[in-house]
Amino acid sequence: MACLLEAPLRISVLSEVTATSRHYVDRLFDPDPQKVLQGVIDMKNAVIGNNKQKANLIVLGAVPRLLYLLQQGSSSAELRTECAVVLGSLAMGTENNIKSLVDCHIIPALLQGLLCPDLIFIEACLRCLRTVFISPVTPVQLLYTDPTVIPHLMSLLSRSQRTQEYITQIFSHCCKTPEHQTVLFNHGSIQNIAPLLISPSYKVRMQALKCFSVLAYENTQVSMTLVNVLVEGELLSQVFVRMMQRDRPIEMQLTAAKCLTYMCRAGAIKTDDSCIVLKLDHDLKHAHELRQAAFKLYASLGSNDEDIRKKITETENMMDRIVSGLSESSIKVRLAAVRCLHSLSRSVQQLRTSFHDHAVWKPLMKLLQNAPDEVLVMASSTLCNLLLEFSPSKEPILESGVIELLCSLTQSDSPALRVNGIWALMNMAFQADQKVKVEIVRGLGTEQLFRLLSDPDTNVLMKTLGLLRNLLSTRPHIDQIMSSHGKQIMQAVTLILEAEHSIEVKEQTLCILANIADGNTAKELIMTNDDMLQKIKYYMGHLNVKLQLAATFCISNLIWNEEDGSQERQDKLREMGFVDILHKLTQASDPNLCDRAKTAMQQYLA
Incomplete structure (x- = not known):
């Protein structure tokens, strides 16, 4: 069973409704107004910055009760204000929170609250309305349903700086x-x-x-x-x-x-x-500085936040501006634009939508043909993301002759460019058909591949091992590549396993061996190499569990019953003492290692 190198899956876990959340809601129904007020204040403190708590309270029905208290004439001004503050905090959560609030008719209730003479309450209502209306899921038409709303908001502009800030923000978004x-x-x-x-x-x-x-x-x-x-x-x-x-x-x-x-x-x-x-x-220079600063700002804002990346790409004409920035006369603007593009390319959703719709790969490829190294580094980093398996841009990029360009990057004096070149090739090789893999191997050449496997930069080495791991997947591909380049690849694997390298590097190398062991004919390159078998044996007894697991995976593939010649391979490995090692590993404390060893032992018992 071959291993491909890919990103780990992220699993989102639904939050459970807690007893604490229920307690906050129950306190809203206390007959004592002072206890209700204190309950709302405590709720306010509990939901600040806590999206899980906000979602729980909405599920438990806090919103209708808060709106009821906010609209009751018998509620004190302080209670009504605190209710508006809590609702505003709930609105600062997820888009689902906003949808729930709108469904509970929060907007008419808050607009009605603006008729109250109390300025602090008005400001709290406006702050909440501002938060609701700036969300993309809120229908802006709700501001215009009642013809008295806009003139009343205009009249409130003079009340305070806060009313001015919130109302103008509502207008600009609506x-x-x-x-x-x-x-x-x-x-x-x-x-x-x-x-x-x-x-x-x-x-x-x-x-x-x-x-x-x-x-x-x-x-x-x-x-x-x-x-x-x-x-x-x-x-x-x-x-x-x-x-x-x-x-x-x-x-x-x-x-x-x-x-x-x-x-x-x-x-x-x-x-x-x-x-x-x-x-x-x-003042063209100044304009360039402004564009550069704007692109840098967007790049920074979107670097780690999916919601912000979505808002940037949904801003009118923003993608067109970024794309046009790639061909600006100013190198600094081009660099800032591609940095912004790189930031946005971290989003799976944007790769599938905005990047595809605007054919971003075309100006990016053009930029890569002739640019200073600092621009090349950022542009090639972006290209790595566009070549991920789920990106619709991958196919047209492949057809544009990108392999030659990436292979040339791997020969750069710059370690960053070598990393990006090999990283992009690694992404391209993931689940690729045989034709693409052959083109990659031919484009790199055996000598260059060997040089990359002995590169002094660990990042280059790791990405090259990742590329090999993806190339050597699917049995026909494994056998085809190893039949023509097996000698050099086995030589490189031997050197890496013998040299002083990190655990991560050796784990990747053993995983490549496990893939080779999964080939129909390629596995013989391991079985006829006693020195390599001794190395695998050594790593099965290593102190590091990751190395033990990868080495055991390799042996498991070599002795698999359903394949031709399995009996002869099992006999040889038994004579070399592998069965005794597997038996010991079935008692290992690590559950994954234990299971892998038991699976391998079953091949001997079958």
Whole structure:
């Protein structure tokens, strides 16, 4: 039985509803209002940062009770506020949490709560509404169902910096269509939000700016109005220009540039206007720095978070921008764009969707033809992911002649490029047909393969062993490759097992031997090599369980009953003392090793 090298499966475990969660919900029904209040406060502390607890409480029905308490006129202002805070915390969990909250009609309840005069309660309701509405699973149309909602939100803008931040954030996320733009425009959004651009709060300024970017997007009416708006005597376009200055945060510069761009496209600002010429054309270096910074930011944000990667790729035209960044004149921008692409390529879902839809492999392959080493390293790392077995890009990349390119990378002076070249070939060989495997072996050549197996860089060596392990899978493939390259491969295996190498390197090497032992004819290369058999015997008695297991797996394949010549192989290995070793291993403390040894012993008893 051949072993292929692949990533371990991740198993998600459903959380069980705990007694503690039930206790929190039960306290919401206590007849004593003070105990109910304390129960809600305790619940608030319990759910902060705890998605499992949030899910449990939702399953147990906490949401309807919290909404009931929030809407009751007899509830104290403090209780109603704490209920809104807990609901907001529940909304900060998973998308399933948001769906459950929306299904419980949380939005109408919170919007009704905004009619209350208490500012702290209003802020808590708005904070929760903000969290719900910025989720992609919330239907934004729910904000526009009641025609009194938008004007009331406009009236609340003056109450505090928090109401300004939350309301503008809600508007910017819920303005998705020309109809939404019209509703917000008709209710005085421009006049009400413009003063917020000079707020002392950065968050308020930033959310107001984002509002204007979504209002002006492909909207001539809004753009023509914006051009005449004054903010404390200064034209709005000049405010945007100031926000693009290099001492401002990158996010602010980019959003302000977006506003000016939309106004220019709509004809509200002439293309030769000084604010466009000076800021969007002449300062090309600055524009490159902005793009580079933006790509770096997205790369960092998406490096370890699947939800963020999804949001990045779902952002309008984002994938097109990243792809176009691969062919930028600035090397720094190209590097940042490919780094961003590499970050996103860690997602199985994105490899299957966005990367396939935008044919990302084409500009990536073009980039690999001629680029500085630092760009090549990042581009080849990304290519490794695109060549994974489940990636739809794998087939067209194969047809583009990538094997020659990757084989050339393995000859680079840079260890990082050698690793990526061999890593990509390893991924390509996983479950590949014989034609592809033969092309890989032919492209590398026996001499280069041998050089890689003696590479001083451990990462290169490990990936080369991984490649061999994937090449030597499926019996016809094992026999075919070993018939033409068996002598050199066995020589390399011998050298690795004899040299000073890590446990991981030797384990991989023994796994390759186990694969060779699974071949119909290839196994004879082991059986006729007494020196190799003695090495396997040595590792079956090694102190490290991983090495014992891999060596035992090799012997198990050699003595398998159902294959021709098994009796002769069993007899020889019995004479060499392997049966005694297997018998001892059936008493091993490690369950996997014990089971493998018992399986092998059964071949002798059958």
